[in-house]
Amino acid sequence: MTSVEKEISGGRFVRQSNHFTGRITASGADGLPAGPGRYRLLVSYACPWAHRTLIVRRLLGLEEVIGVGVVDPIRDERGWRFPEPDPVTGARFLSELYLATDPSFEGRYTVPCVWDAVTGRLVTNDFPAITIMMETEFTAYHAAGAPDLYPEALRPEIDELNELVYQTVNNGVYKAGFATAQEPYDEAVEALFGTLDLLEERLSGRRYLFGDRLTEADVRLYPTLARFDPVYYSHFKCNLRRLADYPNLWGYARDLYSLPAFRETTNFDHIKRHYYVTQRNVNPSGVVPRGPLISWDEPHGRERLASP
CATH class of the missing domain: 1.20.1050.10 (Glutathione S-transferase Yfyf (Class Pi); Chain A, domain 2)
Incomplete structure (x- = not known):
């Protein structure tokens, strides 16, 4: 059974819940203070949930504050793979970071997620919260003139x-x-x-x-x-x-x-290859269309x- 098939109930797709829900805050009240150089955002250009985090990171000028690691767009039964071992975490597969954080984890290894260099663990894969944290908890590090995306x-x-x-x-x-x-x-x-x-x-x-x-x-x-x-x-x-x-x-x-924040984070090649090649339950041939x-x-x- 594929990871997607596990999320089908009565013919309906039911997305799995987000497992890691740590919160980075400006105050560091939960031991996760916002600051430069500590956190690494792990993404796929193909994934829409990850795409939004890359857009916000660029709009707010957080490129030098929050690092980024990009996985290959083609995913197999082992999950998302880094083209080369990630230079910061050392991981070859995203699953390594999930299981290092919680050895009992079962489910899909999803992007985006945030890794903490201090604890060597994943903080969150709660994609709706990641952009909000960047917008509200990293304000001290926003570039001059950055938009207030969440007034x-x-x-x-x-x-x-x-x-x-x-x-x-x-x-x-x-x-x-x-x-x-x-x-x-x-x-x-x-x-x-x-x-x-x-x-x-x-x-x-x-x-x-x-x-x-x-x-x-x-x-x-x-x-x-x-x-x-x-x-x-x-x-x-x-x-x-x-x-x-x-x-x-x-x-x-x-x-x-x-x-630029939207254009430079939109990779149509990664998008098309991921969906058409990876999701064989929908496109068994793996053929990638030329258009539109x-x-x-x-x-x-x-x-x-x-x-x-």
């Missing part, structure tokens, strides 16, 4: 939108792609495109999800949009409409892609929505 006054609204987007879009594509029965597939697809329709309308009069400022909500939505036409439309059978069929969402995605032939560099015209 306190907007947090309830951001959290509410993030929950909808997570359930129906970010994780919704997986619910559709890994469904093994018609009803859960139909439910997932209907919820996915219902939310995309709502977001298309929301973005008709504002540049970003919360007006003319980038927030955590934009960072969470973008990785799914970046993978939509190259992967999810065909590989996960999310084919009612393409992203390119949504004028506002498609322009919005290209607007974000024009920013779309340009992310076309003018997006979203500047007109910025405040004068």
Whole structure:
């Protein structure tokens, strides 16, 4: 049984819970103080959950504060593999770090996760919390002029939108792609495109999800949009409409892609090879499609929505 098949219940995909939930704080109250050189972010360019952490790390200017290790996009039964032994942790497989932290761990070895050089253990693989920690606990190390991605006054609204987007879009594509029965597939697809329709309308009069400022909500939505036409439309059978069929969402995605933090962390080669080669339960042949032939560099015209 594959790791994905273990997460199927009644034909529905049920994502495993995050096992490590340590919290890095500015005060270091839990023995994990925010600071430079101590933590290593372990990611795959292919993974949307990891992608968001790379975007935030770059937006906030934390590249010299939080190190990064990148695994190979092709994963086998041993899990994520580093192309060469990771120079900081010494690991060849991510599983080594999971089992060194908890020898009894059973489940998928997931990215992103954060490793602590002081204790030699994983702190967290709780992907929703990692970007929030970078935004709120590492403020002393943010670059001058870095955006406030999680402004306190907007947090309830951001959290509410993030929950909808997570359930129906970010994780919704997986619910559709890994469904093994018609009803859960139909439910997932209907919820996915219902939310995309709502977001298309929301973005008709504002540049970003919360007006003319980038927030955590934009960072969470973008990785799914970046993978939509190259992967999810065909590989996960999310084919009612393409992203390119949504004028506002498609322009919005290209607007974000024009920013270095988004562009330079978007690796379409890793994305396509991971999904089509690794997920043989969905694509048994492992053949990687050539398309789609779309340009992310076309003018997006979203500047007109910025405040004068």
